[in-house]
Amino acid sequence: MTESASGSGQYKFWILRGLLAGAAVAAATVGFRLVTRSNRARNRVVGIIPARFRSTRFQGKPLVEILGKPMIQRTWERAMLAATLDKVGGQANE
Numbered sequence: 001m002t003e004s005a006s007g008s009g010q011y012k013f014w015i016l017r018g019l020l021a022g023a024a025v026a027a028a029t030v031g032f033r034l035v036t037r038s039n040r041a042r043n044r045v046v047g048i049i050p051a052r053f054r055s056t057r058f059q060g061k062p063l064v065e066i067l068g069k070p071m072i073q074r075t076w077e078r079a080m081l082a083a084t085l086d087k088v089g090g091q092a093n094e
Contacts (some may be wrong), residue, residue: 001076046087047079047082047087048090052092072090076090
């Protein structure tokens with residue numbers, strides 16, 4: 001009887017050990033997802049190009065053509081080449 005009692009104790013030990021290992025893996029997975037999700041949200045960079053059409057010194061400046069392209073288009077194209085920007089947008093306040 002002693003062998004069966006110690007044998008069932010070993011089974012309980014291994015079952016408990018398996019449950020703890022599973023819980024540790026689950027906790028690590030949840031922690032990893034939380035960390036990676038928060039890093040993605042923190043690392044987003046948006047570039048905003050101001051485009052003032054009714055400036056007092058040079059009205060319509062964003063639409064002035066430079067070598068066949070409007071200035072705002074050239075600025076947007078150059079901003080899209082930036083590796084650190086996730087999105088680029090323009091803003092007109094008038």
